[in-house]
Amino acid sequence: MSLAAEHLTVSYGERAVLHDLDLSIVDNQVTAVVGPNGCGKSTLLRTLGRLLRPDHGRVVLDGRRIDHTPTRQVARRLGLLPQTPTAPGGMTVRDLVARGRNPHLSWLRQFGSEDAAAVAHALDAVGLTDSADRAVDELSGGQRQRAWIAMVLAQQTDLLLLDEPTTYLDLAHQIEVLDLVAALHAEHGRTVVMVLHDLNLAARYAGHLVLVRDGRIHHQGPPAEVLTPQRIEEVFGLRATVLADPHTGGPLVVPRPTGS
């Protein structure tokens, strides 16, 4: 599996959001893309997932330009979860997860036992087997996000792109979702790229951080190397102290009180 962006420039109208950006996704690793609001991190993920077409440059998946690869074929290698997705009212978890089989189905190959097995496996991986027949809109925020992740898992791709999977969740539910992401990486060897807002959670759950500022990669590498007080001030305009996380020893960003 390999996914890379080469000389990527993306604009909305006149405004360029990404400028000549290069990025190689590290195989078999959890990568978190972080940066201030409007820095282009979501745009980067959406372009990697072929939802946006770059003005210049290209995205290359397994040695082939992603926009020259049939979209269903891409969907068998790369699973994508957009920001705050919504399901139709009353839809069951099982029905939602079954939609993840779409790239493997056609008029000649209808939903069969292999697909049912993939759905069951995905439900099991996110711990929702017992809630499979409940409606998605009855679930708690954390369970709901796990159901959506199960849908992407049912696609059976090695690579997962998650756009802010913890948005609108309280801290306990954020941990619940990120623990799941960590397990997918550790137990199933999946490569994950996710956009996150919270630097401390990104540092804890990602092996590789990509720090984006003004549509360019400011720095990337292991969290302890990327998250320094100087870089945080450069990128976020925030004065902070970086401590050692008492549980993991990783970096823990503590903002200084304003005016101190």
Next chain:
Amino acid sequence: MGSGRRWTVLAVLVGALVVLAAVSLAVGSAYLAPDVVWHALRTGGGGDAATIVRGVRIPRTAAGLVVGLALGAAGAVMQGHTRNPLADPGLFGVTAGACLAVVLAMVVLGVRDPAGQVWYALAGSALATALVLAVAGRGTGNPVPLALAGVAVSALLATVTSFLVLSDQPTLDTYRRWVVGSLAGRDLSVTLRVAPFVAAGLVLALLDARSMDLLGLGTDTARGLGQRSALSRCAGLAAVTLLTGAATAAAGPIGFLGLVVPHLARRLVGIPYRWVVPVSALLGACLLVAADVAGRLVPGELQVGVGVAIVGAPVFVTVVRRRRTVAL
């Protein structure tokens, strides 16, 4: 929801439609005994009974079936593609285009005969859809620019139609009979002309069902799952144009049916569009034939377009008040 229950719903609706069609043949402002109707159906021949049954009631029932199937399915496809529970089959300018084309045919070419107006109505709805697509431009993958373009184009076409109609008395007289939406006085040849378009639209709508299921999760998710959204959008638009254009050509604009029926269908068979589309089509036909029969029993006869609105409005209000079924 098991597929057993869904098959039952489908079977019950087919049965109901057969019964309603029989009632539609048997009931009318002129009283005919059931055995007289049966005799006229089987043997034909002359006489008043045969003239009424074969010349009036059969064409009217056939028009009700075809138009109802078309509008029900068109409503389901329109709501599936826009993810908007308030979307009506006429949203993308289809109905307004058909109306303007019929009026132009009357004013410019002097076409007064309903059978001749069919082709103009069909062409008008297709052109209006093309215009909406052109106005929406690159936003074809996204329903919002399409809906905005549809509303704008519909308003423009309706203004031109009003201008033409109001400036010409004879056209106004013919047009107001057409525009109210009626199954009466439509020759069987009108229905036979639009039937192939309805059939093509129904096939396209069924083929599009899986796309609509994916679109229900949002455009981004659908594309992430490998859907070619522009292609699917065009298929849906083609289905709506064929179905609504053909229905409007045959019976004039009939509101509410396409808006209400998909909500009832979802109540009965749940979310998957491979069930919602056929059940909406059957429900549409049942309701339209029933409304037409009911309208005949009112003194002086009520046009079916009016009848559907009278029944449809309260049903729709009920649907809207139960918010859960409304989230698509």
